Amino acid sequence: MDLSRSGKESGDIAIPVREVKSSRSGKGTTAPPVPTTIRLGQGPSxxxxxxxxxxxxxxxxxxxxxxxxxxxxxxxxxxxxxxxxxxxxxxxxxxxxxxxxxxxxxxxxxxxxxxxxxxxxxxxxxxxxxxxxxxxxxxxxxxxxxxxxxxxxxxxxxxxxxxxxxxxxxxxxxxxxxxxxxxxxxxxxxxxxxxxxxxxxxxxxxxxxxxxxxx
Known part of the structure; x- marks a missing residue:
């Protein structure tokens, strides 16, 4: 799993999902990565x-x-x-x-x-x-x-x-x-x-x- 920052906001973390191959068909199908954004608290505590x-x-x-x-x-x-x-x-x-x-x-x-x-x-x-x-x-x-x-x-x-x-x-x-x-x-x-x-x-x-x- 890779962690990267998304956008210009320092409080967002985008978590892309790796490629998933289907085992039902003979040929592998690739699923596009779905970024998941977790918003952290911003500003001084x-x-x-x-x-x-x-x-x-x-x-x-x-x-x-x-x-x-x-x-x-x-x-x-x-x-x-x-x-x-x-x-x-x-x-x-x-x-x-x-x-x-x-x-x-x-x-x-x-x-x-x-x-x-x-x-x-x-x-x-x-x-x-x-x-x-x-x-x-x-x-x-x-x-x-x-x-x-x-x-x-x-x-x-x-x-x-x-x-x-x-x-x-x-x-x-x-x-x-x-x-x-x-x-x-x-x-x-x-x-x-x-x-x-x-x-x-x-x-x-x-x-x-x-x-x-x-x-």
């Missing part, structure tokens, strides 16, 4: 277009998450305030590295930001080739890990910020933000930025799962 749209949204959200985690890490890493007490030689000082939780916060957001930068090529591959399962599966797995890391550091830092703002009368912990009026707003803003990155990562995980379901 709707699933491919849908997956490409998800890939574009994924890329934009990753850039936003990079900005949020980078800003959170930068603000936390540059937070420092000194309060003069009696003389300029005797001061109270508050810095992010005085709190192990804030150091953990800085490291966690930096790791997430670095991962998101490295994931951009895989996101671009998902746009160019939306049917590739491997790239989307890797993004889903590592996005989930990054989400867990960012959520943990943001939650731990939020607990310290709450104590800094309100204190704890039961344990005689004073509210530090009454004195350090520049330190607390900066660390609070860093925590808000980190929670924004958490929200974006949640959306990224949902998009990756939806894309895998449609492939």
């Amino acid at each position: 709707p699933a491919a277009g849908w997956g490409r749209g998800i890939g574009i949204i994924d890329l934009i959200l990753r850039i936003c998450a990079i900005t949020a985690t980078l800003a959170a890490a930068a603000v936390m890493g540059t937070t420092d305030q000194s309060l003069p007490f009696f003389t300029q030689f005797f001061q109270f000082q508050a810095s992010y590295d005085d709190f192990p939780t804030f150091t953990f916060f800085l490291a966690g957001n930096a790791i997430t930001c670095a991962y998101l930068v490295l994931s951009l090529p895989f996101s671009i591959v998902s746009i160019v080739r939306p049917h590739v399962i491997g790239a989307r599966m890797l993004l889903l797995i590592f996005d989930t890990i990054a989400l867990a890391l960012t959520m943990s550091v943001a939650s731990a830092a939020a607990a310290i910020v709450y104590l800094a703002h309100n204190g704890n009368p039961g344990t005689n912990w004073p509210a530090l933000c009454q004195q350090f009026n520049e330190f607390c707003p900066r660390v609070s803003g860093a925590v808000v930025g980190s929670f924004l990155a958490v929200l974006i990562l949640v959306v990224l995980v949902i998009l990756s799962a939806a894309a895998l379901r449609r492939i």
